[in-house]
Amino acid sequence: METDHILEVENLTVKYGPIEAVKGTNFFVGNQEVVSILGANGAGKSSTLKALAGLIPHEGRVTFLSKDISRTEPYIIPYLGLTLCPERRGIFPDLSVEDNLLLGAYTIRKNKNLIKENIRKVYVLFQRLEERKRQLAGTLSGGEQQMLAIGRALMNDPKLLMLDEPSLGLSPKLVDFIFDSLKTINKSGTAILLVEQNAMIAMEISTRIYVMQNGKFAISGNTKDIDFQNLKMKYLGV
Amino acid sequence: MVFQQIIAGIITGSLYAIVALGLVIAYKVTGVMNFAYGYMGMISAYIFFTCFSMVGMNYILSFFIAIAFGSFVGYAVERGLLRPVRNISPASMVIITLGLLLVLEGVALQIWGNNYQQIPNLLNGLPLILRFNGGIIVIPQQNLLILGVVTAVIIALILYLNLTFQGKAMRAVAQNEEIAKLMGINSSLMMSISWIISGSIGALAALLVAPQTFVYPDMMLNLQIMGFTAAVLGGFESIPGSIIGGISIGIIENLVGTYISTNLKTTFSLAIIVAILIVKPEGLLGSAKARRV
Numbered sequence: 001m002e003t004d005h006i007l008e009v010e011n012l013t014v015k016y017g018p019i020e021a022v023k024g025t026n027f028f029v030g031n032q033e034v035v036s037i038l039g040a041n042g043a044g045k046s047s048t049l050k051a052l053a054g055l056i057p058h059e060g061r062v063t064f065l066s067k068d069i070s071r072t073e074p075y076i077i078p079y080l081g082l083t084l085c086p087e088r089r090g091i092f093p094d095l096s097v098e099d100n101l102l103l104g105a106y107t108i109r110k111n112k113n114l115i116k117e118n119i120r121k122v123y124v125l126f127q128r129l130e131e132r133k134r135q136l137a138g139t140l141s142g143g144e145q146q147m148l149a150i151g152r153a154l155m156n157d158p159k160l161l162m163l164d165e166p167s168l169g170l171s172p173k174l175v176d177f178i179f180d181s182l183k184t185i186n187k188s189g190t191a192i193l194l195v196e197q198n199a200m201i202a203m204e205i206s207t208r209i210y211v212m213q214n215g216k217f218a219i220s221g222n223t224k225d226i227d228f229q230n231l232k233m234k235y236l237g238v
Numbered sequence: 239m240v241f242q243q244i245i246a247g248i249i250t251g252s253l254y255a256i257v258a259l260g261l262v263i264a265y266k267v268t269g270v271m272n273f274a275y276g277y278m279g280m281i282s283a284y285i286f287f288t289c290f291s292m293v294g295m296n297y298i299l300s301f302f303i304a305i306a307f308g309s310f311v312g313y314a315v316e317r318g319l320l321r322p323v324r325n326i327s328p329a330s331m332v333i334i335t336l337g338l339l340l341v342l343e344g345v346a347l348q349i350w351g352n353n354y355q356q357i358p359n360l361l362n363g364l365p366l367i368l369r370f371n372g373g374i375i376v377i378p379q380q381n382l383l384i385l386g387v388v389t390a391v392i393i394a395l396i397l398y399l400n401l402t403f404q405g406k407a408m409r410a411v412a413q414n415e416e417i418a419k420l421m422g423i424n425s426s427l428m429m430s431i432s433w434i435i436s437g438s439i440g441a442l443a444a445l446l447v448a449p450q451t452f453v454y455p456d457m458m459l460n461l462q463i464m465g466f467t468a469a470v471l472g473g474f475e476s477i478p479g480s481i482i483g484g485i486s487i488g489i490i491e492n493l494v495g496t497y498i499s500t501n502l503k504t505t506f507s508l509a510i511i512v513a514i515l516i517v518k519p520e521g522l523l524g525s526a527k528a529r530r531v
Contacts, residue, residue, distance in 0.1 A: 055416060078422040090417040092410050102403070103410050107422035109403045156422070 004031050006160050006191050012060035014047045021047040023215040029160060034192040036202040039212035045195040046087055049162050053077055053084040079107045081159035089149040093138025097129055100137045100148055104155030122151035125181055143174040160191045167198045179205055203228065242375050243492045249381045251488020252388040253447055257465025258472060258480035259395065260439035266412040266475060267432035270320055270331055274338035276462025278437060279444030281342055282308040283453045286445055287355050297360060305441045312437015313430055346455040354452040384446050392481060408432060471511055473524020482522055
């Protein structure tokens with residue numbers, strides 16, 4: 001394994017009963033890279049991320065920072081520096097915005113100063129959250145909930161941030177804002193593995209992409225070498 | 239005298255309230271409605287009886303042994319009995335806890351028999367007497383103790399859940415177990431802790447009520463039914479709801495007992511509660527949203 005790969009996935013397979021959602025995929029994420037997995041609904045993208053986070057049973061080998069995490073319990077994985085910002089945000093609606101952020105820092109809960117510093121960083125990135133920090137998270141708008149989900153995922157200083165459909169249900173303007181924020185997050189040293197249906201916006205920030213179809217990668221490569229029009233017609237069904 | 243009855247109602251109600259709290263905290267975190275709850279507490283009352291009356295240990299020491307035993311029973315029931323069958327339907331889960339109730343009752347009968355065992359009040363001094371123009375209120379010391387202990391437990395629980403990292407993590411598990419895992423929270427551990435808390439609260443309720451009810455296998459039947467009712471009245475998901483639910487049932491019951499009929503006090507209070515739930519099915523402080531289960 002090359003040492004500059006932060007995440008290395010070999011032969012990943014996810015089955016739901018007799019149905020194979022992910023059929024033996026191989027991919028990697030390099031240090032400080034932004035990598036996107038694109039594809040239509042049901043292609044196996046979300047299952048891939050859930051498997052990496054340890055939430056669903058899977059076969060194959062997942063290596064993160066030279067450590068085999070294929071069999072690691074899901075609640076151990078964020079301690080290693082791998083955090084998933086889940087599909088549909090998954091905020092805790094009956095807790096305040098600030099408590100949601102605090103829970104993101106659960107793995108570093110002994111280090112009060114670091115938590116304070118990280119909350120400050122999140123508020124710099126998303127000022128709206130600071131204005132609403134005492135509000136219950138369930139009362140936030142969709143865009144604010146997405147900001148909260150991303151902010152919460154950043155609270156434990158992940159080395160690799162995985163995001164599942166961050167553009168889902170947001171207005172184009174908010175999508176732009178969220179993706180600008182992802183660029184900023186990446187510049188500060190966090191690698192990003194992104195799963196998206198919105199291929200155009202994802203390609204704008206990605207160094208490399210994988211296009212998933214029926215549980216396999218149909219094509220992959222450097223973003224700049226990929227013809228977007230061709231990709232759209234052939235693989236994304238748009 | 240109406241004030242005397244309201245005070246008595248608050249004291250009975252505070253016991254209903256902590257039973258409701260114990261039920262609700264286990265339900266919120268693990269999704270199990272524990273129909274064996276009162277009977278788990280009953281076992282702790284027998285442990286107290288054994289330590290204090292049979293072995294002759296000191297009152298306070300026996301008290302803490304019984305509470306510790308209650309928390310162990312809570313842990314063991316969740317970890318050993320319920321967790322292996324977590325994914326069965328809620329209805330089957332209810333049957334399992336009802337089965338546990340029968341087992342605990344049988345175990346108590348086998349070990350301690352069905353005699354009514356007496357245990358003394360911790361405080362036996364002169365009652366507190368409040369006089370004011372046109373009235374007098376008498377509160378026995380044991381009842382003051384009940385009120386004090388229950389208030390302390392409620393405050394401690396609210397502080398724990400709202401101010402500590404672990405308490406917040408527990409609420410996170412209650413809201414969404416999968417997402418809580420993504421934060422690095424060990425959901426299984428939180429489930430165990432919630433049952434340990436619930437088990438010790440159940441034991442505490444049994445110990446507080448035992449001097450009045452005596453210790454026997456069905457001693458907690460009434461408290462369990464009323465605790466459930468209080469929890470339902472409060473919405474079954476809400477901690478303030480359980481407290482308000484418990485206290486209101488206690489007051490209603492005492493007023494009905496005094497002014498309408500002692501024999502009908504349970505029937506009548508339950509009828510009032512059914513009426514409230516017809517008007518507000520989600521309970522006093524429950525949410526109308528989709529609930530766990």
